[in-house]
Amino acid sequence: MRRWAGGALLLAALSVVGPCWGAVSTLVIAPGEPGQRLDRQLLAELGDRLEADQGPGALQVVYLRGGAVSTESLYETLLRRDLLEGSRVILLHDAAVAAYRKLVATRHEAAADQLVAYGVFSPIYRQWLRQQGAGHLDLLPVLLRHLAWVRHASGAPRLVGWVTVNSPLRALESILTNGEGRVDALGILGQDLPGARDNAAHVLLALPDLAQRQQALSLLQEAGSVWCLMPEWLKDGCVGGVQPDASGVAERLLTLLEDGGEATAPAVPRVRYADRQRVAESLRDDVQYVDVPESVASRRRWGDRLILAASGLAIVAMMAMLVAMWMERRRRRQRLRFDIDELTGLPSRPRLERRLQDYLENRQRLQLCWIGFDRLDGLRDSLGAAGTEEAIQRIAKRLRRVTRGEGYVAHIEGDVFAVMSVLPVADDGRSPVGMALAERLQESLSAPFRIGRADRMLLPRIGVALSVEGTTPFALLEEAQGAARQMLRSGERRPRMLEAESVASKERFLALTEVLERLSPERLAVQLRLSVEPHFLLADRRRCGGELIVRWRHPHWGDVPQEELVRLAETAGRRALLDRTVCRLAVEGLASLARAVRDHEGVRAIPTRWALPVGIGQVMDTAFVDELANRCRELALATSCFELQLQGEELGEPWSLQAALRYCRDQGFGVALKGLAHSSHALDAIFRQPLSRLVLEAELMTGIPRDRSALLLLKSLRDMAKLGGHHITVTGVATSDQLVAIRRMNFVSAQGRLFDVSQPLEAMTAAPLVGEAGTSSVWGAGATNQERGEGEQLGRGQGATEPAGGGSYGSGIDD
Template sequence: MKLPVKLGLRVELLLIMCGVMLVIAALVAALWLHEKASSRDARELSASAMRELAREGLLGRGQTLSSQLADAATNPLYYLDLAKLGELARATLRQPDVVYVVIHDAEGQVVHDGSGDIPAFGQPMSDPMAYEALNAEGVHGQWSDKLLDVASPIRIGGERIGGVRVGLSRESANRREQEMLEPLAERLQAASNEHLGWILALMAALVAMGVSAMGLLQRRIVTPISGLAEAAARIEQGRYADVKVSSDRQDEIGELVRAFARMSESVARHDRDIRRMAYTDSLTGLSNRLAFREALDDRLLTLQASSGELALLFVDLDDFKRVNDTLGHEAGDEVLGQLSMRIRMAVERLGGVGAEIARFGGDEFIVLFMAEDIRASSGHLAESLIEEIQRPLVLRGRQVFLGASVGITLFPFDASSAGQLLKNADIAMYQAKVAGKGCYRFYSKAMDQAVERRVQLEEELRGAWERGELSLHYQPIYRLADRRLMGAEALCRWQHPRLGVVPPSVFIEVAEQSGLIESLGRHVLVQACQDAAAWSQPGMEPPFVSVNISPRQLRTGDLPDVVASALAATGVLPKQLHLELTETAVLGDEVQASALLSRLRATGVKVWLDDFGTGFSGLSHLRRVPVDGVKIDRSFVADVLRDPDDLALTSAIIAMAHSLGITVVAEGIEAEGQYEVLRERGCDQGQGFWLGRPMPASEMQRRFRE
């Protein structure tokens, strides 16, 4: 890339001066050209006027000669007196500028031309001007380059008996015109030269004025501004002590110099404050992202020269959003302030000489750590940080418990650049989150591959429904009292063209994290309603279909509208649609969830609480959250035959749900004994491999027909 050329103010003024001179020169040239054009126009107008006068004079003489000759030749032509006609013609030929004389009869035949033997006698006139001359009703003149032909008819008693033509030469007229124009041209040229002299003198005066003005600008403006520019360069370099500008002038330039001096003092005074604000996190007093990145770049340059090692620890608080949502953002800020002090103390306690700690944003902290055995030392530091953060915090008289996930990357083993190290630490922290939170993970190449696979899976999941790769299977749900088929749960399946069957546990999580679950949930809801509408049999209770709703779909707030649209588009009855939500999805925002579920139930749609018993809610929440049914998690059903505690909990759930008028559905029935125990305890409905495996919609329809 070519850098732009830097021009000084002196050069710019010189260029402006040159530009002005060029403009003046162009104006002078335009004025001179205009003068020349005016002189040329004057000569042409004069020549045209003189030429017109000469033409009029010659035409007047020709008309007079022709008319006189016609009048004199009337009787001789009538009596064909050739002698008289010859005398008249020769008399006319002797007139100045007359070239020829022709006397002709009514048919245009020559009678006399002033010659002695009249060689053209009796011959018709054949020259180009003969036609108009013969047909002229009065005196008629015709022009050629060298001649003027003037014709006059000869009449007796109104009858045309012939005519005369007189030809006059234009040479003498042209010569007289040239003689008159020459003095005029000389006078015009002299005037033009005089004007040119004045123009050149004016231009020289303008150039002198421009040079004087430039010198004045150089001394009064350019030099002071150049001094200010040099002072500004020193300020830019941080050399505030070298900035010394002053002026005694009492004009605007003097005021500018003095204002600049005051400004440089103010900049020097505030530079320290600005740097402190730019490189420090105002909430915790730690370095911010910008300061940490610069420190990391400097440290890497030093270590690359000395072959040193360092660790980068990315610390992310677990469930910090819960503090902001429940106690408010001010309490969250207080938590961050206390935890930053704990992190700093933990690093100092483990001998973090030269360690850098920064708040990277939100609830994220990052630690740059150096030690002898860098892997073991950084792992020990991560454990200490997690322990410190997990200790309870006292906040407004309440104890608050938090955790942290830590990702660790090592230089130079994992990467050599700052950007790559930060990325690696973030990936390792994410893997610690996936591993269950409250732990730390070292970065490895396999993590990159896992992240890449997840990104690729997300890209391929987009449009998978439109490509026909995603489909619905249905697991039948039976009434346990008489083992009657009541409905089915819709389960999404992905048949990938290259990977084969992708487990729902894999792609549903990707859809949740990427936001694709919203559009995918709409497709599933509409398709399930369409299939349920086809299952209905005349004279029988219409079967239901249950559809799982993700927490993200619930948080958007438009779930009732989406459900209403699906019901209207498919014609399925509202009571045939059961929506399944997990405890954690409902309890994330119990107030909003209760309002949305109330709206849904008001339309006739049933709401079931899925995986009941595995969350933190307990049965008490069933009184506050409007649901129609609960699904006992398969982990309880699996051990009802072996574990008395699971049997007791399952029986309690059934009894308490029935006391609240809530339907109970058992998941994961895989043996006849489980079925019998649940039926005896009064469980309403159940599903599982023993009752029926997931199947396509067509097979499900056949089951309902049977």
């Protein structure tokens, strides 16, 4: 009973699975007859793939029998085999496309939903396939590559292609006889004789069905060498050529059947082994040989085995080397973990840095003393290396005695030592013991050392650094070393901390770069300071926005201005973080300002344009622009209130930037460009880029109004801006004479010390300034009383008279 029950279950499963296998079948229409050599391997590859995926019977082949099958016979065959409604059809070569096209036109039926053709040359049929939206695996590029390869491989002076009378390739004669992949003549099989074309390489371009093989028999016997496109000709004595790869063609056909489109058939150079000498030596390495004798194949197999064995040995050797390297690295890591200086028995610099890092991560308040000696190098000349080593050992011994567990002593290098100590934090955040440990070290090390048979003064210098939140071991050591250098230059013999103003610019830049590399986004936001330099419309004295200025206020190194901060961020690879942080702080601060202005009685609107300094990389990053736009919407701010301000020297080629700037404008942001005079790309951007405003650098106002060349340059830039459809904001306006000059040149807006000094963004948020005329003074505290009074008159159009002759102020140049 169990056997019968198992058999019943098996039959039920087969009854369910069987219809699923037969539910989807793929129809192939091919020229020729069953069992023919043409496309035999291709059909086998297609059948294997489809049956492995869909089961038995997934591929059905209908042969046209050399054109003997009429349209009616084809229709009856498809109807009898239940293939008429097939939705997946593959057509092989021009004959199959012609028969299927005629069947569709005669029966007035639509073509199959999934239709793909292979190896179609006729222009008419290629056009019909495109109209039907069918896929096409093209052999024409393979044919042209084949002709070019045969010309190179054979070295023959002439190339003759052979086709049949009715071949569709005759319609492509103009293509086949031009270009690198060309033939010098086309011969007709069964009509022309090859003997009339000596010293030529012959190429069979016809399909190898039975009739054409008979027509090509005389060519194969009489011609010296015959090359072929289709691999089936190799059995008839053809040399070879660039031929389609059946496996790759089958895979590509099934892909096009699903997805549609056009593609080139995969092909490889293939030559009979007996004719390998006919191929140029430079091409032989890339050729796939067929009909290789067993003896040669056996030698090649042994050679492949030897190569495989050698590769295996090489891999084993490489693995052994990697293991050895890994073990050495592990031993080195262990040595570093317990790295002790052999001479002094003190920890080395790597171990000190690791210990510093551990304490800093635990937010411990640290003091680091960097200790050097002025006269230790001189001992090497008088006492030699032995005397120097003795001195270093005595210094280490005295440091251990002085610290007595209060500090962690390390030997950095040569005559340099360091002492790390943990300090308690008082209520005000400063150490209550101050410099006590450093002064005790200075006093002890200033005493003579017994070296050799004499007492010697080594003159120590000690630099002190205190840790702050966000500092790093490298920055702490550099700061302490810099303080020691300052002590050496000052001539004082007492410990000191670093004075940032006295540090060399290169050392300061390196230290700040290292700090910025490791600074967290949260700490960076806390240390950044934003201020606003307002700009005003010259026509009616209204404040029309401002430029955001950013500074970095570091606890030790002081204020870092915007230009230096940008260079630091570029060097540290954190420009994107800087720009994102600045824009976020600016938008949030201006949102507070907008709320304050809306609550202020009698005020109609806030200033309309705020320039945010960003780098070119962020402008080209659509994610950054989208994030900024979304943040503005969350805070109920219009994106039209903001401009992304670029520097002219950062611009590159205009075409790569144009789409990015257009995207910014589409999101509602303005795009301002600052710095025009010293960048050819900036001048080019006036006419090519979708800018909203141009900003002249303050250096251009230095010679105004006395310098004639400066006036000419200013007018030239103004005229270029007018041609580009932009208005210009003039910066650096400091005197009333400069204001008169730029007003007479019809500039739209200006900013500078004459109008108002920059003020912190927090101050504007706390006490918003109204931008309407009459509600607040346009002229700020940066201007003198005389300049402010003259500016008020000039802003109302009074107190300024036009020079004779219509020239601009003080220049004598007609505008």
